[in-house]
Amino acid sequence: MALTILQRLFQMLFVMFGISVLAFLIFFATPGADPAARIAGRNASPETVAAVRANFGLDRPLPIQYGLMMKRLFVTRDLTSFVNRGQRVIPQVLDAAPITLCLVVGAAFFWLVGGVVLGLLAAALRDSFIDKASMAIALVGVSIPAFWLGEVLNLVSQSRFHDTWLFAWVPALGYKPFWSDPWMWFKTLLIPWISLATLYIGLYGRVLRANLVEAYQEDFIRTARAKGLSPGRVLIKHALRTSLIPFITLFGLDFGALVGGQALLTEVVFGLNGIGRLTYQSLQTLDLPVILATVIYASFFVVMANALVDVVYVLIDPRVRGS
Amino acid sequence: MIPPVANPDPTDPILRVGGLTVSFATDRDPVTAIRDVSFDVNPGEILSIVGESGSGKTVSLLSILGLTDPRTTTTSGSVIFKGKRILELPDREMRRIRGREIALISQDPMTALTPVYTIGMQIAEQIRAHQSISRRGARKRAVELLGEVGLPNPSEMVDRFPHQLSGGMRQRAVIAMALSCNPALLVADEPTTALDVTVQAQVLDLLRRLRKDFGSSIILITHDMGVVGEMADRVLVMYAGRVVESGTAEQIFDDPWHPYTWGLLASIPPLRGPRPERLASISGTPPTPANLPPGCAFAPRCRFRFEPCSNPPPRYKDDGHTALCFIPPEDRPRLRATVLGGERSAA
Numbered sequence: 001m002a003l004t005i006l007q008r009l010f011q012m013l014f015v016m017f018g019i020s021v022l023a024f025l026i027f028f029a030t031p032g033a034d035p036a037a038r039i040a041g042r043n044a045s046p047e048t049v050a051a052v053r054a055n056f057g058l059d060r061p062l063p064i065q066y067g068l069m070m071k072r073l074f075v076t077r078d079l080t081s082f083v084n085r086g087q088r089v090i091p092q093v094l095d096a097a098p099i100t101l102c103l104v105v106g107a108a109f110f111w112l113v114g115g116v117v118l119g120l121l122a123a124a125l126r127d128s129f130i131d132k133a134s135m136a137i138a139l140v141g142v143s144i145p146a147f148w149l150g151e152v153l154n155l156v157s158q159s160r161f162h163d164t165w166l167f168a169w170v171p172a173l174g175y176k177p178f179w180s181d182p183w184m185w186f187k188t189l190l191i192p193w194i195s196l197a198t199l200y201i202g203l204y205g206r207v208l209r210a211n212l213v214e215a216y217q218e219d220f221i222r223t224a225r226a227k228g229l230s231p232g233r234v235l236i237k238h239a240l241r242t243s244l245i246p247f248i249t250l251f252g253l254d255f256g257a258l259v260g261g262q263a264l265l266t267e268v269v270f271g272l273n274g275i276g277r278l279t280y281q282s283l284q285t286l287d288l289p290v291i292l293a294t295v296i297y298a299s300f301f302v303v304m305a306n307a308l309v310d311v312v313y314v315l316i317d318p319r320v321r322g323s
Numbered sequence: 324m325i326p327p328v329a330n331p332d333p334t335d336p337i338l339r340v341g342g343l344t345v346s347f348a349t350d351r352d353p354v355t356a357i358r359d360v361s362f363d364v365n366p367g368e369i370l371s372i373v374g375e376s377g378s379g380k381t382v383s384l385l386s387i388l389g390l391t392d393p394r395t396t397t398t399s400g401s402v403i404f405k406g407k408r409i410l411e412l413p414d415r416e417m418r419r420i421r422g423r424e425i426a427l428i429s430q431d432p433m434t435a436l437t438p439v440y441t442i443g444m445q446i447a448e449q450i451r452a453h454q455s456i457s458r459r460g461a462r463k464r465a466v467e468l469l470g471e472v473g474l475p476n477p478s479e480m481v482d483r484f485p486h487q488l489s490g491g492m493r494q495r496a497v498i499a500m501a502l503s504c505n506p507a508l509l510v511a512d513e514p515t516t517a518l519d520v521t522v523q524a525q526v527l528d529l530l531r532r533l534r535k536d537f538g539s540s541i542i543l544i545t546h547d548m549g550v551v552g553e554m555a556d557r558v559l560v561m562y563a564g565r566v567v568e569s570g571t572a573e574q575i576f577d578d579p580w581h582p583y584t585w586g587l588l589a590s591i592p593p594l595r596g597p598r599p600e601r602l603a604s605i606s607g608t609p610p611t612p613a614n615l616p617p618g619c620a621f622a623p624r625c626r627f628r629f630e631p632c633s634n635p636p637p638r639y640k641d642d643g644h645t646a647l648c649f650i651p652p653e654d655r656p657r658l659r660a661t662v663l664g665g666e667r668s669a670a
């Protein structure tokens with residue numbers, strides 16, 4: 001089992017290397033575009049472009065360019081933005097990453113718990129009123145865009161009802177670091193978490209319900225029932241455990257994408273300066289070094305989330321383990 | 324322990340099924356999968372239910388165990404187990420019977436075990452569902468059971484996952500699990516269909532030994548008349564959801580009444596004597612519950628059908644032997660000879 005996991009982690013490193021090469025090639029070796037001019041930003045003077053070319057070694061062969069770039073990204077970490085006059089790129093990413101991580105991890109907790117509870121409830125009481133109602137609510141949840149829900153929650157909690165006892169506790173928008181005041185951190189993130197999680201609770205609940213209902217057609221569920229086990233035990237121990245695989249696959253994809261910047265709209269709505277927002281800003285100013293750094297950061301997270309999912313597979317399903 | 328029952332006479336049937344009828348709600352009209360199925364199982368007896376696939380064997384079992392889906396299934400008739408009507412029992416009480424007093428061995432050992440748990444855990448789980456026993460005690464018992472059903476090296480097998488075992492070994496594990504609470508009645512749904520021939524023989528041997536050693540009654544479902552001949556004390560032949568013939572094994576093999584049974588018997592290659600020129604299997608396919616022909620359901624495939632067959636057939640009865648067919652007793656030997664050759668001798 002350890003070997004399987006190790007193997008998977010090694011594969012992950014390999015994929016990350018591939019992604020960094022690809023991202024590099026897209027930015028620096030696209031035919032017909034001069035990377036130096038793009039890094040220097042719009043309306044840069046010829047001197048600046050020349051400086052950029054020398055600075056990034058863009059006059060040298062591609063493999064060396066790649067090596068230099070990776071060195072500046074990961075070793076010396078002194079990649080600088082030209083659009084923003086010499087601002088260091090890596091610290092920006094490192095400042096933004098924890099904010100996105102806190103937002104997404106917290107929301108993931110809510111949506112996993114919510115999705116499992118919703119799915120179990122709907123499957124256990126399937127075809128009952130509760131099943132139909134919860135699935136209808138889930139459908140509404142899936143259809144609401146996260147940013148819209150976020151804006152509504154803001155409107156309600158920040159202005160309209162802020163002075164009532166219900167929402168008086170809600171702090172102003174923006175991120176408060178965990179280490180300086182954990183309670184404050186929790187309060188600022190609670191509403192963003194809920195707004196981001198709502199969509200996924202509905203989605204995951206529906207997926208889990210469908211998988212559970214399908215699992216109940218399996219022979220082993222019949223065996224479990226014929227053993228005289230209680231319905232709850234059959235549901236949790238036998239049906240849920242074997243229905244988790246698609247659920248976890250989905251989670252790996254969504255989690256990776258969100259950490260990688262897909263939570264952009266939620267970040268903007270709640271004034272959280274996360275990775276999504278950073279990417280968005282750098283795209284607007286065409287700040288190539290920042291875009292490159294965030295793209296590589298994002299893809300690393302997607303890859304890591306998927307590797308983690310594979311490790312979880314190995315833990316929950318003995319068939320995946322090498323014998 | 325098991326509470327005393329109303330009729331403690333040890334020769335009374337432990338299971339009496341009377342007029343069992345099961346229908347399923349479908350997208351269109353409800354379909355009746357089994358109709359008016361009645362039979363008794365005596366203590367220590369092996370009753371074989373035989374019929375082509377789709378004849379309602381599994382549905383009969385599942386409804387006896389209360390495992391059909393109540394949202395889509397209507398069940399009527401009576402099932403009396405040890406003097407107690409069990410169809411009407413609340414689920415909580417039925418659960419005490421399932422797995423402890425009536426145990427199921429299901430058709431396909433490949434899919435009958437939960438893939439993510441070891442077989443030891445799954446056996447122990449059943450024991451612990453019915454007895455207060457420590458985790459460790461249950462595990463020890465699981466090892467013993469695996470040894471009893473003839474798995475080599477049981478103390479190691481107990482920690483194996485289902486996918487690590489061969490089909491025959493899995494079926495043994497399933498049987499060990501079914502035996503774990505010493506059930507009075509074992510219900511085996513085609514326990515050997517998915518296995519290859521040598522393993523089949525071993526599993527059948529094991530079931531016979533169980534009956535001998537523990538005196539369990541067994542309902543053995545199969546579509547293989549050869550298995551029936553080897554195992555059964557009494558036989559129930561099902562076709563399109565109805566019992567078309569029933570009787571002791573001797574009655575069914577020496578003096579079968581129903582043309583469908585003749586067809587099934589003709590499909591077993593004889594062990595002795597000259598092989599027949601062709602295996603007279605039954606042509607055509609059985610009807611589905613949704614489009615049963617009026618009258619005798621077997622008539623469209625029957626070589627001996629005549630006018631009355633478009634009406635519901637009568638049930639002939641004699642000394643516990645019954646058949647659902649219009650062919651009058653005096654015509655049977657002559658017609659049967661055209662399928663099975665001269666008079667049958669003891670199988």
Ligand SMILES: Nc1ncnc2c1ncn2[C@@H]1O[C@H](COP(=O)(O)OP(=O)(O)O)[C@@H](O)[C@H]1O
Nearest residue numbers: 347356375376377378379380381382383611612
């Ligand atoms: N849940 C169900 N809903 C509708 N029809 C069913 C259901 N289960 C079984 N049937 C039908 O009942 C008939 C008998 O099935 P079954 O008992 O599985 O046959 P056997 O075990 O003898 O092969 C089949 O025609 C099958 O299509």
Ligand SMILES: [Mg+2]
Nearest residue numbers: 380381430512
């Ligand atoms: Mg069947």
